[in-house]
Amino acid sequence: MNKTSLLRFLLTAIVVVIAIVLGHALWKHYLYSPWTRDGRVRADVVQVAPDVAGLVTEVPVKDNQFVHKGDVLMVIDQDRYILALQQAEANLAAAEASARAAGAGTAAANAAIAGRKTEYEMYQAQARRRLQMPEKSVISEEARQNAVATARNAQADLRAAQASSKQASAAAQQALAAVQQAQVSVDVAKLNLKRTAVRAPADGYITNLDVRVGDYANTGTASMALIDSHSYYIYGYFEETKLPQLRVGDPVDIRLMAGGVRLKGTITGIARGITDSDNPAGSNLLANVNPTFNWVRLAQRVPVRIAIDASSLPKGMVLAAGMTATIQVKPHAAH
Secondary structure, three states: OOHHHHHHHHHHHHHHHHHHHHHHHHHHHHHHOOEEEEEEEEOOEEEEOOOOOEEEEEOOOOOOOEEOOOOEEEEEOOHHHHHHHHHHHHHHHHHHHHHHHHHHHHHHHHHHHHHHHHHHHHHHHHHHHHHHOOOOOOOOHHHHHHHHHHHHHHHHHHHHHHHHHHHHHHHHHHHHHHHHHHHHHHHHHHHHHHOOEEEOOOOEEEEOOOOOOOOEEOOOOOOEEEEEOOOOEEEEEEEHHHHHHOOOOOEEEEEEOOOOOEEEEEEEEEOOOOOOOOOOEOOOOOEOOOOOOOOOOOOOEEEEEEEEOHHHOOOOOOOOOOOEEEEEEOOOOOO
């Protein structure tokens, strides 16, 4: 072998070795480096539904419009709820009048007790004096017995008055309870009237607006969605081979597919479970294990939640839930 052939052989061998080393490095980087192209922008979505039912009289917002917390999104016909409030207030006034009457009855019953008690004490004292007189006094035995009977009748009247007072007190308590119930009905009617105006629960964007003036809105049926503008985050679906390098608090580089915009973020959480589609529960809640097994096993993907650094968002950028992104994690040196 001449020198030229030897040189060619060595050059080829060096190139092959370099290619093998680079290929191995790239393979390890692909398998174990903490990055993924499977990133999704997500946000908290509020399903806006009325708390009361009725005809829709106003829809002052448009699809994809930005709204502030507390802005009116739609209005339910208020006439029925105004009448319900007036009826509840009338019932409250009647209950309060009944309570005042019951209070007056209680006062009268207490006054009757005082009168009966005075009479009883007077007749009892009179009977005691007559019984203590000598048998040969001017008062006959019949008069003594009459005095005792009168005192006993006065005692019975006192007990009857006390029973009437207890009954009047119970009626007064019942009247007060009726007032409380009527007050609750008024509060509920006021709340229902207030809820006829459906307001935005947070700052955000209206989407999927599906209500028009004249529609009948049912309680609890969503008619639009609101995307909270302060809740955008990213879910990165990392292969399980890359999880050992991830920790909560690691900084993240984010590159959106929309124009290649680069953002900063931080890992805030790692999911602790995913669905095992190959091992569902059987009829007796026992594992239904699939008997087949492929020789190639694909690494499972685990969701990792990433908070977006708001200061890295370009001014005027449109960030929409569902956008895709490439995520590169920068593990801390302590890992």
